[in-house]
Amino acid sequence: MRQKIAAGNWKMNLTLPEARQLTQEIKHHKIPKDVNVILGCPSPFLYMMNSLVEKTDRLNIAAQNCNNNDSGAYTGEVSHSMLSSVGVNYVIIGHSERREYFNESNKLLKEKINTLIANGFKIIFCCGEPLKIRKAKTQSNYVLNQLQQSLFHLTSDEMKQIIIAYEPIWAIGTGLTASPAQAQQMHSFIRKQLNSKYGKATSEATSILYGGSVKPGNAKELFSMKDVDGGLVGGASLKPEMFKNIINAF
Numbered sequence: 001m002r003q004k005i006a007a008g009n010w011k012m013n014l015t016l017p018e019a020r021q022l023t024q025e026i027k028h029h030k031i032p033k034d035v036n037v038i039l040g041c042p043s044p045f046l047y048m049m050n051s052l053v054e055k056t057d058r059l060n061i062a063a064q065n066c067n068n069n070d071s072g073a074y075t076g077e078v079s080h081s082m083l084s085s086v087g088v089n090y091v092i093i094g095h096s097e098r099r100e101y102f103n104e105s106n107k108l109l110k111e112k113i114n115t116l117i118a119n120g121f122k123i124i125f126c127c128g129e130p131l132k133i134r135k136a137k138t139q140s141n142y143v144l145n146q147l148q149q150s151l152f153h154l155t156s157d158e159m160k161q162i163i164i165a166y167e168p169i170w171a172i173g174t175g176l177t178a179s180p181a182q183a184q185q186m187h188s189f190i191r192k193q194l195n196s197k198y199g200k201a202t203s204e205a206t207s208i209l210y211g212g213s214v215k216p217g218n219a220k221e222l223f224s225m226k227d228v229d230g231g232l233v234g235g236a237s238l239k240p241e242m243f244k245n246i247i248n249a250f
């Protein structure tokens, strides 16, 4: 069975005391047995947040980015060995904000994925179309292209390290959510692509999360869709009560 995942993406929010408080609240929440919770923390907090949760089952910390190079003169960047050395083994890669504001291309994301796969990380790989593409009804091809250019060179063994997050850009932080039917349609499309590329075992084992204005009020319906295995949650993951309700929504 596929993993059910509630992942938070804190983005560039919170101070250390706030992050500690939020993590403590999630840590003391009874996480359902079949759910994995991942908290996407800003870099300066990774070490401490990981120390807080390392003995808690089904609760993990993710970095929000990682450089594709092993080390060197890349001022301001974070390497895979830095992440490993503070006990982090999940990374969010290809978020639309990184693609848009930091010009991360499909090609660069492929390099980041290769570096992280080779070093044993689990990756939450984000894909999703902007509004213009959705209006033109070409979103399936757009997402397929993102998968083909950054992900589909991996072997089926390597795909075990991948969690896919479908995040339509028009739904991120806008309060607009894809309807459960729209989410299901894209998730089922992605799973079919996984099936034709890698076969049934891989396509059935890969978790596909939905992201874009997930809230306690819509999580249950979204997560009840056949191919929606959880959520990547931005705004609502900053509020402990909201995020706990999302964790309970499976």
Ligand code: PGA
Residues within 6 Å of the ligand: 009, 167, 171, 172, 173, 174, 175, 211, 212, 213, 214, 232, 233, 234, 235, 236
């Ligand atoms: P949102 O963000 O839940 O605030 O829309 C989701 C994301 O960007 O991962």
